[in-house]
Amino acid sequence: MQLAERTQKIAPSLTLSVDSKAKYLKSEGVDVIGFGAGEPDFDTPDHIKLAAAQALAEGFTKYTPAAGMPELRQAIAEKLKNDNHIDYKPSQVVVTCGAKHACYNAIMAVCDPGDEVVIPAPYWTSYPEMARLAGAEPYIVETTEENGWKMTAAEFQNAISPRTRMVILNTPSNPTGAVYSEQELAELVEVALEDDIYILSDEIYEKTIYDGEKHISVASFSKKAYDLTLTVNGFSKSYAMTGWRLGYVAAAEPIAKVIDTIQGHTTSNPTSFAQKGALAALKEPSTCVEDMVKEFDARRKLIMKKLSEIPGISCVEPKGAFYVFPNISSFGLSSTDFCTKLLDEKQVAAVPGIAFGDDRCIRLSYACSQETIENGLQRISAFCAKLKS
């Protein structure tokens, strides 16, 4: 059967397939511990659910403009101004079907076949595949644990060719939890601006940040940084709204317009009544985000403590998001073999680091209860002890 050439270049999402496998095993009654999904275990806060339910009850069930409801675009523009110090007009904001869709639309809007997209590894699994879907080539820059898994300006500079069109920055990072400082970002931005390289700034974990670290938005640096940056964010992680499929991208007017057009011919608007929920998330006062982050922080400390007690494992302390990315290379297994055996022998689901461009590591999502972390890490500890024996 002949399929489109572009489909031959892309691999399925391992983050999603590990999650479905764990959920399937659970439904079969297997006692699986799931560290796979990058999905908060909390329920969406009630005031958000109520706003959407009320919208449904009132018959808010029709198309909205493709780029989203005007009130929501306005609220997002206000949020970007207040939290991120970026001045976007509502017309520069496009509401998308999840931040994943926002990233994809952003890449489709500015990348041509043959262009290169610089992606620091470890990277979120979908970036290279999105670049390939646009006909562009991912150019992967390896980073090191010694440098906290962050790309330096020199490493970025070395990666640039005449074909470089975009760089993808994701801070706080999935899968490493790395958070770039203002200085580190400023240096990277300077390199990008010299060659008019677009910056896709994926800020979906903006709020999930610890130890007093500060999230900085690269579009806030200068007028030129603003013009070349496509700022992506969404509701999935901060507000525990993964299933709602709501994200957004904000960019210079011509880019936002093109994204609006792309969306107009592909998905049209994100679900109307879900947008009303997102509006409540931004507008109604609540401590829900802070409450969730506090609990994530306690889990982060617990999982780091438990990992540090396992001989053969090393792990850079994450400063944001809800993942740890431990190095398991001392066990002599590929990340895929390690995770397959771990699931088969101990019923613990983790994502092989190879999905994020590093085969020496695995990713554990600690978006689960402290009890689950205790149990899961006990199993991993026993598994590792057996591998060493």
Ligand code: PMP
């Ligand atoms: N960016 C990163 C870095 C992610 O980890 C994810 C996965 N949740 C997304 C974007 C997409 O999020 P959403 O569920 O809003 O599509």
Ligand code: GLU
């Ligand atoms: N982004 C989350 C993760 O990395 C959810 C799965 C996905 O969208 O890839 O696990």
